[in-house]
Amino acid sequence: MEQFQAFCRREKEGLGVITGEEMDFLATHDAWRGYPRIHICQERIEGISGPILQGVIHHEMAHALHHGTPEFYTFRFSKRLQAAGNSHGLDFSRLQQCVYFLSVAIKDWEVVEWLARVGLGFSQIALLEYVVSDTEEERRAWDAVCDFPTLRKIALAAFLKTLLPIEVMITIGVDGAQALKIRWDKAYEWLSERDRGALSGLARYTMTCEGGAFQDRLEKAVLHLFTYA
Numbered sequence: 001m002e003q004f005q006a007f008c009r010r011e012k013e014g015l016g017v018i019t020g021e022e023m024d025f026l027a028t029h030d031a032w033r034g035y036p037r038i039h040i041c042q043e044r045i046e047g048i049s050g051p052i053l054q055g056v057i058h059h060e061m062a063h064a065l066h067h068g069t070p071e072f073y074t075f076r077f078s079k080r081l082q083a084a085g086n087s088h089g090l091d092f093s094r095l096q097q098c099v100y101f102l103s104v105a106i107k108d109w110e111v112v113e114w115l116a117r118v119g120l121g122f123s124q125i126a127l128l129e130y131v132v133s134d135t136e137e138e139r140r141a142w143d144a145v146c147d148f149p150t151l152r153k154i155a156l157a158a159f160l161k162t163l164l165p166i167e168v169m170i171t172i173g174v175d176g177a178q179a180l181k182i183r184w185d186k187a188y189e190w191l192s193e194r195d196r197g198a199l200s201g202l203a204r205y206t207m208t209c210e211g212g213a214f215q216d217r218l219e220k221a222v223l224h225l226f227t228y229a
């Protein structure tokens with residue numbers, strides 16, 4: 001895992017890539033070099049059950065198919081977006097974090113929706129059940145930032161990564177999606193009812209932003225987060 005993390009750092013430094021520093025994914029994808037790549041660290045997936053690993057492979061392959069160009073990894077910070085960020089207390093560094101986390105959530109929503117429509121929603125149910133089974137690290141992070149309005153927005157954007165795919169599978173009617181939402185509610189019960197409601201509202205709004213360029217849909221979701229959360 002240390003070698004993988006060092007590889008990622010060298011890649012990002014060499015290409016001038018700025019992303020979040022979280023490395024807790026079972027696998028990752030990118031298109032920083034102009035073509036899609038998938039990275040799987042063997043050490044990270046040791047002991048992971050077959051159904052979960054199948055969900056990981058399906059998920060990353062769908063990203064390669066749908067998000068395999070630099071368009072989905074190079075973000076636009078329009079004057080309107082920067083002005084909105086400033087008005088809500090987000091300097092450019094924090095705005096970058098917010099945009100990055102929401103971009104992850106939106107891309108995950110898109111691949112899970114596609115997988116569900118081609119009959120592979122079952123593998124994403126297994127994967128998301130695994131992901132939401134342990135939110136202790138997120139709870140600790142939330143306890144540290146929940147009293148700071150700007151940091152709350154960034155954290156909520158990060159939490160949307162699991163909720164948005166669940167909501168889209170409920171909309172499509174994937175077996176097990178409603179039960180998974182109940183599990184999500186229990187896993188995030190340390191969030192207030194108001195905050196869970198804000199997340200659900202943001203998820204529903206984001207799902208209405210279909211069509212158009214990825215950057216346009218991403219900016220709409222970020223602006224909505226500023227006013228909604």
